Amino acid sequence: MFWYGGFRGPAQARREPRHSSRMWLDVTDCWLVGSRQEQEIRTARTAIWSVAIVGSCGASGAEVAHLATQGVRDEVARRWPGAYAVVETTDEATTVWTDLGGVWPIYTLADNGVYWASSSRALAALTAQELDTYQLAVELLAPAVARMSHDRSMFAGVSLVPPGHRVVLSNTGHVDVQQVWRPQSRSGDLTFRLRAELSVAAAVRVEGAKNPTVDLSGGLDSTSLALLAAERLCPDRTITGVTVHATEATTEGDLGYAREAGAHPGITHRFMPISATGYEPYRALDTVPVTDEPAPSTIAYKHFAAQLDWMRDQFGTDCHMTGDGGDSLLCTEPIMLADLVASRRLRRAWTESVAWARLRRSAVWPLLADSVRTARSDRPAALRSLARAWRTGRPGRNTSAVNWVPAALQPGWSTAEARELAASLVTGIAAHSAPLPRTGFTSLVAAEAMSAVGRTARADVQIAEHHGVPLHNPFLDSRVVDAYLSIPLDARPGPAEYKPVLRRAMDDLFSPALARRTTKGSFTSDFYQGMRTNLDALRDLADGHLAVLGLVDPARLRHELSSAAAGVPGAFESVDPVISAEAWLRALHSAEPVEWSTTPRAGEGAS
Known part of the structure; x- marks a missing residue:
């Protein structure tokens, strides 16, 4: 597995990944691990700045070299075609700019300084791969809500730097994360x-x-x-x-x-x-x-x-x-209907609601009512309502597609512990997330x-x-x-x-x-057939790591799997996140963790 990263803090506290090489030969605190394509890592260095571009990038060699003579500016992630992250290091700090699509995620871990890496699993090896059960619970119950926890990974203590952000890591181990991009409406062709x-x-x-x-x-x-x-x-x-x-x-x-x-x-x-x-x-x-x-x-x-x-x-x-x-x-989410209402574009809100209702074969007036209700509320309130629904076992009021968050699913396999963990996390998101604007929020979502x-x-x-x-x-x-x-x-x-x-x-x-095509192919029948064919093996997953963590009830999960294989509506969608998570956990525990040295390299001074 190719990944890269580094450390800022006291040299005597630094551990390094085994079998790594240096991103720049004379910079000791940035590493490359694993094989890679040559075009995926390009570096330049001057007396002041060391710069690396990691990923697919349309910058020329001269343009990369120029960054090392002038320093990196915040628009760098969208300066050239491609998907790439940019690393800049000086004697005082390491700075990383993330891409806008999340293709090259960057993670951090505080541990007698701060480690950073493009792999969360690599950093988690420093803390015995302890899982973030709060994030895992939300991923199981409401994957669409999990994306709102912008700074979390699947591992405890390993934080995500969101796309379109800049993170500055100082020699003292301080981490400063700032947003440097957000969608901006532009005219033109x-x-x-x-x-x-x-x-x-x-x-x-x-x-x-x-x-x-x-x-x-x-x-x-x-x-x-x-x-x-x-x-x-x-x-x-x-x-x-x-x-x-x-x-x-x-x-x-x-x-x-x-x-x-x-x-x-x-x-x-x-x-x-x-x-x-x-x-x-x-x-x-x-x-x-x-x-x-x-x-x-x-x-x-x-x-x-x-x-x-x-x-x-x-x-x-x-x-x-x-x-x-x-x-x-390219497919607009239904939250746009609430955005049109909030922006008082009522004629178009009506037109788009009629079209959406016709496509979904549903009534237009309840859809419009939900659009108005959502436009008059805010996302933190919807998140708090979602948390209450998980805790009380009662569904929330707004269950349509036009809502800040999806309906609170209560799948039969879920445990009270899983629902409480998920509720705690979304309550925290509601308390700390920056508010969305009252209008024009479609692009931000x-x-x-x-x-x-x-x-x-x-x-x-x-x-x-x-x-x-x-x-x-x-x-x-x-x-x-x-x-x-x-x-x-x-x-x-x-x-x-x-x-x-x-x-x-x-x-x-x-x-x-x-x-003229206005639909895409469906492979639903293949998935039903696959679930029926492999049902016995899937039932064996029920007593796995998620059950040990207290997030699923094994007996009820086996029942839900049988219902899904039989084609019971709703059961199919509720078990897929569980199957994926259990397969991932089994792979995680079977694989050798990323190896780190226990002491710094001999003879190296402070970064």
Whole structure:
């Protein structure tokens, strides 16, 4: 696993990760661990500043060197295309700027000074991998709320530096975290801006790769990246578009859209037929590699691993792009309806509510009432209401999609201890979170969602790294996120619209059929079948680490799993977070912890 980090504090207190190298040869308190691609770490050093850019970045060597002569400014994370973090160290302090999409998360740990690293698990090894059971409880009961705990990881004492922030670590061990970016509405040709940023995001990856590949699922997001990469490489090179499909499926559904896109110049289209037997969801969860937190691909790991191994062996993939993050960025959340009401854009609030109600096949007036109620309240009050609902066992009043927080689920497997831990955490979030503005909050809520998607996607990147494939998600790039979230409320698509800005941006490259697409493929039946096939193994998970922690009731979890396998509404969604978390905990306890030295290197003085 590749990660990097450092320490600020007394030299005699510093421990170092074993088998590490120095980020700069003559700087003793910043380290690199594990193998990496050459383009993922670039450094420059002068007498005053040492600077490193980690990740995919469009900066030239001269521009990196310039940072070391002038120092780093706060707009650095969105100065160039790509997804990267920036490290600057001087004799007085180490400063790290995080990217806007959470692709390269940074964590800190106070321990006779302060450690920082791009891996929370690496830092947790310093404290016996003690879990943050409060955060874990919220992840199980309400994953959408967990993203509001901006500064927490899955490990006790290991804090997250949120995306779009700067953290300054002094020699005394003081930690100063400041927000340096938030979405700002901008006028201009927003469609052109999105197209331009996606184009250079793809270019940053494929121009530095010998054998680039890209998902070609037939969806809008992955197809956009494939076409933009092909446009950049053609006619001298091609990118391999990979379509994974069931062995018995050859033309229907998403495959038809994928075939059309795969015929575009600059794309070499390859199909990977895969039998459902042996690769269905929920199989072989005991083989999932260890990551910093539960990975989105956990449940479908066997399928994901097969694709990674096939691409590595068949094409020598040294850069694989996916459309992950596109849904969260390009699909407007229903909270926009409350934003329209709060901004007194009542005519449009009515129009968008009618469209959303029609799409969801629900009544419009209750939806409007919830929008008004949410617009007149605030998020801290909603969080306190959520905490009360968990503690009392009674659902909250507002259970629609237009709310600051989701309804308080009371799954049958949850224990009173789990609900109390979750309630305590969200009460703390309510007390300490900065208030959102009374209007124009749609982009801020979307930025929070993107940061959570990017951070969890990092776990999928770690899984792909385990299989020897560098994985990239350009929709999470800082400039892409900034470009889309700069769309003003008046110009933002409504929640019932399906990615109209992307379809307009790609109009000249999309086929007519793809440009008209307003839905995405569903794989729900595969998951039901996988759960039924692997039900006995899933039941065995019930007596695992979560039960020992007191967060799940094993007998009730086994009952919920049986209900989910039988297709009982609601049961399916309630057990997935538990399965992913239990598989992650088993991998965590099975893997060797990251090794640290017990004493500093001999002969080194203070930092």
